[in-house]
Amino acid sequence: MSGGSWDYAYRTIEDVSRRLMRRESHAIRKAFGELMLRCAKAMHDIEWVDSNDMGDGDEMEAIMKCISPQDLLRVTVVEAVILKGELEKLINQCEKMK
Secondary structure (H helix, E strand, O other), X not given: OXXXXXXXXXXXXXXXXXXXXXXXXXXXXXXXXHHHHHHHHHHHHHHHHHOOOOOOOOOHHHHHOOOOHHHHHHHHHHHHHHHHHHHHHHHHHHHHHO
């Protein structure tokens, strides 16, 4: 078996991409369709990794073709702020136990 853990969602994204890139579409839609095609490839690879048909991390290259380093940095900073808050709560709880 290959894929399936996401019910082959990437196929729907591929269809959306093809529809956006029709010959009569505006250039902006076509460009967005190209992005969606890259997203479909990333989603395919995510699905295969999650289905254990590809190894952990094998999806990262396809994902990075869809997002910018700035996108990754922004999300990482937000996660770090959330983690900092959780750690501060734990430290405060431990100090109260002394």
